[in-house]
Amino acid sequence: MKVSIVVPVYGVEKYIEQCAVSLFEQTYDDLEFVFVDDCSPDHSIEILQQVLDSYPQRKEQVKIIRLPQNGGSGNARRVGVEQSTGEYISFVDSDDVAEKNMVELFVKKAEETHADVIDGAYAYLTDQGIGDTIPPSSDKQQTYLRKLLLQYIVSHQIWARIIRRQFMMDQKIFFQPGVNQGEDYSITPRLLLKARWTTIPDTIYYYRIDRVGTFTNHLLPHHAVSYIKANGIVSEFFKQHDTTNTYTTALQIGLLHAYSIGAHFDLSYQDLQTYCPFSPKGLYFRCFLWLTKKKCPWKFLRFLYLAAKRTYRIFL
Numbered sequence: 001m002k003v004s005i006v007v008p009v010y011g012v013e014k015y016i017e018q019c020a021v022s023l024f025e026q027t028y029d030d031l032e033f034v035f036v037d038d039c040s041p042d043h044s045i046e047i048l049q050q051v052l053d054s055y056p057q058r059k060e061q062v063k064i065i066r067l068p069q070n071g072g073s074g075n076a077r078r079v080g081v082e083q084s085t086g087e088y089i090s091f092v093d094s095d096d097v098a099e100k101n102m103v104e105l106f107v108k109k110a111e112e113t114h115a116d117v118i119d120g121a122y123a124y125l126t127d128q129g130i131g132d133t134i135p136p137s138s139d140k141q142q143t144y145l146r147k148l149l150l151q152y153i154v155s156h157q158i159w160a161r162i163i164r165r166q167f168m169m170d171q172k173i174f175f176q177p178g179v180n181q182g183e184d185y186s187i188t189p190r191l192l193l194k195a196r197w198t199t200i201p202d203t204i205y206y207y208r209i210d211r212v213g214t215f216t217n218h219l220l221p222h223h224a225v226s227y228i229k230a231n232g233i234v235s236e237f238f239k240q241h242d243t244t245n246t247y248t249t250a251l252q253i254g255l256l257h258a259y260s261i262g263a264h265f266d267l268s269y270q271d272l273q274t275y276c277p278f279s280p281k282g283l284y285f286r287c288f289l290w291l292t293k294k295k296c297p298w299k300f301l302r303f304l305y306l307a308a309k310r311t312y313r314i315f316l
Helices: 016-024 044-053 056-061 073-083 102-113 141-150 165-171 183-194 221-241 248-264 269-275 283-293 298-313
Strands: 003-009 031-037 062-066 088-091 117-126 129-134 161-164 197-208
Touching: 003 016, 003 044, 003 073, 003 102, 016 044, 031 044, 031 056, 031 073, 044 056, 044 062, 056 062, 062 073, 073 088, 073 183, 088 102, 088 165, 102 117, 102 161, 102 197, 141 183, 141 248, 141 298, 161 165, 165 183, 183 221, 221 248, 221 269, 248 269, 248 283, 248 298, 269 283, 283 298
Parallel strands: 003 031, 003 088, 031 062, 117 197
Antiparallel strands: 088 161, 117 129, 117 161
């Protein structure tokens, strides 16, 4: 079973060596590495090639794709998926580190279960060392998906999991151009709506949290627009495929958060509806949308989101 590892590369010369070593030293052999150079302005690619020279057995498995212009991580991942040929895909950020038996453990579980998506545990990583470990969700799939849609309860990351490539193709679940912040969220709920999902308990991934310039450290207006677009993608997918309205309330509560972020950055109601159309069901959500039209202070909109989320969680 071939597994493709897709790695966007941009401005990571400080970290790419550690990342690449952790991938080239995987205990599983049938691998394809797809590094997507998103016009990195530093020496990241040169360092990557130097590391690869130390692993001659991996050279035939490596693709390094140079994009003609910088398009962001979502676009780089999209290209990586298009260029991959493995039965499963794993996404790795180029400043993070994979446990050396990550793929081996995932493949073992895939062969046992034939799952479409498999999650593992991950730990936080800084220059000072390894921090807290976050286990995969122990919830039932329906509950886990509701928590994803509510937002900021469980992580919606695309890494620390493995995904069956044909499932992504069949469901037409792709990264969209122009969505480079919140791109993980644009994918994960759509996967979980229809996927056969399971987990492994092992810590297989180390996620760096101290890198200056990441989305977690800086939120700018164009980030907010991208995040709202990601919510629009998820909303449209669920409108088409959640025919029993199982997730409507959780989805709408998550949209309250997206709209409050938009209000924080003074996006107009018309822009919000363009990026993420919201036709609410229920008095609470219609009142929220009316307040958005009237340019209600974003902090109050955020309060309404948090109140709705807390109330809904009681019934999960």
